[in-house]
Amino acid sequence: MATNRSPEIRKDAVHNRWVIFSPARARRPSDFKSKTDASSSANTHTECPFCAGHEHECAPEIFRFPPESSLDWKVRVIQNLYPALSRDLEPLNAERGGGGQVTLRGSGFHDVVIESPAHPVHLADLSPAQIADVLLAYKKRIDQLRSFDSIKYVQVFKNHGATAGASMSHSHSQILALPVIPPTASARIQSMKEHFEQTGECAICQVKQEDLSIHESNHFRSIVPFAATFPFEIWIIPHHHSSHFHDIDPDMASDLGGMLKLMLGKMSLQLKNPPYNMVIHSAPLRAESTELAFSHWFTQIVPQLTVVGGFELGNGCYINPVLPEDAAKVLREVSVQ
Amino acid sequence: MATNRSPEIRKDAVHNRWVIFSPARARRPSDFKSKTDASSSANTHTECPFCAGHEHECAPEIFRFPPESSLDWKVRVIQNLYPALSRDLEPLNAERGGGGQVTLRGSGFHDVVIESPAHPVHLADLSPAQIADVLLAYKKRIDQLRSFDSIKYVQVFKNHGATAGASMSHSHSQILALPVIPPTASARIQSMKEHFEQTGECAICQVKQEDLSIHESNHFRSIVPFAATFPFEIWIIPHHHSSHFHDIDPDMASDLGGMLKLMLGKMSLQLKNPPYNMVIHSAPLRAESTELAFSHWFTQIVPQLTVVGGFELGNGCYINPVLPEDAAKVLREVSVQ
Numbered sequence: 165m166a167t168n169r170s171p172e173i174r175k176d177a178v179h180n181r182w183v184i185f186s187p188a189r190a191r192r193p194s195d196f197k198s199k200t201d202a203s204s205s206a207n208t209h210t211e212c213p214f215c216a217g218h219e220h221e222c223a224p225e226i227f228r229f230p231p232e233s234s235l236d237w238k239v240r241v242i243q244n245l246y247p248a249l250s251r252d253l254e255p256l257n258a259e260r261g262g263g264g265q266v267t268l269r270g271s272g273f274h275d276v277v278i279e280s281p282a283h284p285v286h287l288a289d290l291s292p293a294q295i296a297d298v299l300l301a302y303k304k305r306i307d308q309l310r311s312f313d314s315i316k317y318v319q320v321f322k323n324h325g326a327t328a329g330a331s332m333s334h335s336h337s338q339i340l341a342l343p344v345i346p347p348t349a350s351a352r353i354q355s356m357k358e359h360f361e362q363t364g365e366c367a368i369c370q371v372k373q374e375d376l377s378i379h380e381s382n383h384f385r386s387i388v389p390f391a392a393t394f395p396f397e398i399w400i401i402p403h404h405h406s407s408h409f410h411d412i413d414p415d416m417a418s419d420l421g422g423m424l425k426l427m428l429g430k431m432s433l434q435l436k437n438p439p440y441n442m443v444i445h446s447a448p449l450r451a452e453s454t455e456l457a458f459s460h461w462f463t464q465i466v467p468q469l470t471v472v473g474g475f476e477l478g479n480g481c482y483i484n485p486v487l488p489e490d491a492a493k494v495l496r497e498v499s500v501q
Numbered sequence: 502m503a504t505n506r507s508p509e510i511r512k513d514a515v516h517n518r519w520v521i522f523s524p525a526r527a528r529r530p531s532d533f534k535s536k537t538d539a540s541s542s543a544n545t546h547t548e549c550p551f552c553a554g555h556e557h558e559c560a561p562e563i564f565r566f567p568p569e570s571s572l573d574w575k576v577r578v579i580q581n582l583y584p585a586l587s588r589d590l591e592p593l594n595a596e597r598g599g600g601g602q603v604t605l606r607g608s609g610f611h612d613v614v615i616e617s618p619a620h621p622v623h624l625a626d627l628s629p630a631q632i633a634d635v636l637l638a639y640k641k642r643i644d645q646l647r648s649f650d651s652i653k654y655v656q657v658f659k660n661h662g663a664t665a666g667a668s669m670s671h672s673h674s675q676i677l678a679l680p681v682i683p684p685t686a687s688a689r690i691q692s693m694k695e696h697f698e699q700t701g702e703c704a705i706c707q708v709k710q711e712d713l714s715i716h717e718s719n720h721f722r723s724i725v726p727f728a729a730t731f732p733f734e735i736w737i738i739p740h741h742h743s744s745h746f747h748d749i750d751p752d753m754a755s756d757l758g759g760m761l762k763l764m765l766g767k768m769s770l771q772l773k774n775p776p777y778n779m780v781i782h783s784a785p786l787r788a789e790s791t792e793l794a795f796s797h798w799f800t801q802i803v804p805q806l807t808v809v810g811g812f813e814l815g816n817g818c819y820i821n822p823v824l825p826e827d828a829a830k831v832l833r834e835v836s837v838q
């Protein structure tokens with residue numbers, strides 16, 4: 165990978181934010197010990213509350229796949245025992261205090277999706293059809309959650325490995341149903357709207373460059389975005405313009421299962437099993453029909469290779485030492501058996 | 502600290518963004534080993550390129566305090582050897598590619614401020630007068646940088662400890678001079694503008710609640726902000742409304758030096774020497790005179806106690822397990838000898 169290229173600052177049409185690309189930074193020394201392997205700091209527990217047989221140690225179940233199974237379930241959706249938002253609070257209007265302070269009751273839903281009954285099995289180890297089951301569990305739960313008027317946005321995300329934020333090592337993801345539209349989602353809608361007004365096209369439908377592409381399947385393509393915030397960040401985009409993840413059908417889910425398995429496999433092989441986050445970016449639940457024309461859902465995968473420092477934390481501008489074309493080439497070429 | 506309170510969602514007038522406060526989350530278990538002490542993973546090098554006597558291993562010096570000193574300097578401002586932006590590139594207009602892609606040449610300045618000649622001495626170990634020297638070195642360098650027309654914003658920040666992003670353990674901070682206004686700074690200006698238009702007051706001048714206050718000095722007060730993004734986040738705010746950090750004078754710098762020493766001391770004692778980031782939030786260099794009425798600079802200190810997960814990374818909404826009033830009370834009461 166060329167490291168003597170000049171730095172560039174790129175803005176992308178999806179988030180309308182600047183990212184600094186600085187290949188030279190990749191060479192800087194460190195006098196701290198580093199740790200990158202997602203499994204390295206996990207305790208070698210082979211049993212935890214998320215394992216089959218330990219269901220009674222968990223918060224209440226919402227549903228399981230297959231539905232009537234007793235012990236041989238594949239996927240469980242349960243309440244989060246330490247929820248960030250409470251399902252027992254009545255939603256209330258925002259309270260305005262002095263100094264422009266606004267407080268909202270923390271009402272909402274916070275669930276955990278257990279992706280496998282077996283402790284050592286990670287998402288990438290599942291078959292495409294099994295990953296499809298996890299995706300269809302997200303869909304089913306979102307379909308339940310969107311019947312609540314107070315819920316404005318549903319965020320599906322996954323933390324894999326301690327440095328990606330995980331507190332539990334058993335393979336799982338989370339679903340958080342919020343009474344507000346979170347900042348990045350509103351900024352994205354706004355930015356994609358401006359792009360649509362200027363060009364008449366959806367900014368994500370327009371992403372077509374060969375050099376950013378990793379793989380194409382029947383329904384999806386995976387790319388490294390033009391102004392990727394993080395090194396080796398991956399986006400998986402449905403070919404067909406669609407605003408909401410929850411409109412996915414079983415055929416698309418199994419195609420996406422294969423794509424996810426391939427991307428996680430390539431990432432693990434090339435980047436030595438890194439901790440990672442996966443986030444599904446969908447439109448707000450009650451997006452207006454005009455908004456549907458320029459909102460296009462996608463899945464973001466971010467391997468955790470760098471630590472965010474004061475610069476990014478303070479001003480929201482990220483420094484990425486790897487140019488997206490270089491990352492895409494590497495990921496395109498690494499072959500998973 | 503009460504942990505059985507209901508979750509709350511707060512929005513503050515400074516950033517116009519939501520933060521979820523969830524005291525219950527503080528109790529969740531983890532099956533990963535944790536590390537929090539900033540010094541724990543630092544190699545025990547006692548000499549590095551930032552040490553006195555190793556000046557020749559560094560990128561070129563910009564200036565030192567005191568100016569003419571040979572080996573007994575107190576503070577050095579040097580070029581960053583692996584700069585994120587290049588001082589040798591002529592600034593160029595943005596290039597617009599297909600699909601709404603915008604690229605800007607990575608021109609700018611990236612400097613390192615070495616805060617002490619001695620390897621084991623950290624910022625918090627310096628006297629208020631010595632910390633004032635570091636602050637006045639920032640000021641002097643910003644005064645040089647703002648003479649360049651192409652520079653729109655100067656970001657001063659500090660990473661302390663590996664999990665706060667530091668790659669060098671010798672006490673230092675960084676100054677990055679950018680040809681664009683970074684996302685958080687523009688969002689802050691916009692949000693403070695709206696607040697000013699609605700209330701006729703600067704949102705930061707208005708922050709006066711006793712229960713969020715930690716300490717008051719002649720020129721500054723330290724608080725935990727009403728909608729703190731991170732647990733035990735601290736803001737140090739000048740009493741007098743002022744938009745730019747670089748307008749600081751030696752008297753204010755030494756007062757701020759004392760305040761910083763006190764805050765870092767309290768944080769270290771209460772939170773067991775955590776890794777932290779420090780960021781100075783100032784107005785864009787060429788802020789219009791109308792903007793000066795509602796921009797108020799402040800210093801943010803963030804101890805790194807939690808790991809950012811997929812939720813925050815994906816949607817910019819943070820989950821903070823510690824209510825600001827509780828954090829402020831703890832920090833107010835812990836006494837540093």
Ligand SMILES: Nc1ncnc2c1ncn2[C@@H]1O[C@H](COP(=O)(O)OP(=O)(O)O[C@H]2O[C@H](CO)[C@@H](O)[C@H](O)[C@H]2O)[C@@H](O)[C@H]1O
Nearest residue numbers: 213222223244245246323329330331332808810811812820
């Ligand atoms: N017996 C049980 N039954 C049901 N649920 C149980 C349970 N035991 C634990 N849980 C829940 O399981 C979840 C596991 O989630 P993760 O490991 O992905 O990270 P966590 O949410 O802890 O925090 C990470 O992700 C969030 C969101 O990104 C960040 O705020 C945070 O800093 C980061 O560490 C936790 O939310 C926990 O509350």
Ligand SMILES: Nc1ncnc2c1ncn2[C@@H]1O[C@H](COP(=O)(O)OP(=O)(O)O[C@H]2O[C@H](CO)[C@@H](O)[C@H](O)[C@H]2O)[C@@H](O)[C@H]1O
Nearest residue numbers: 471473474475550558559560581582583660666667668669
């Ligand atoms: N001999 C020498 N002479 C001059 N300069 C030298 C030098 N040797 C090293 N340097 C520079 O010294 C700086 C030390 O900075 P820090 O330790 O605060 O973190 P760093 O910038 O590496 O990255 C952290 O901060 C940035 C910005 O927040 C994040 O992008 C990143 O992920 C995070 O790890 C580096 O920028 C390095 O380039």
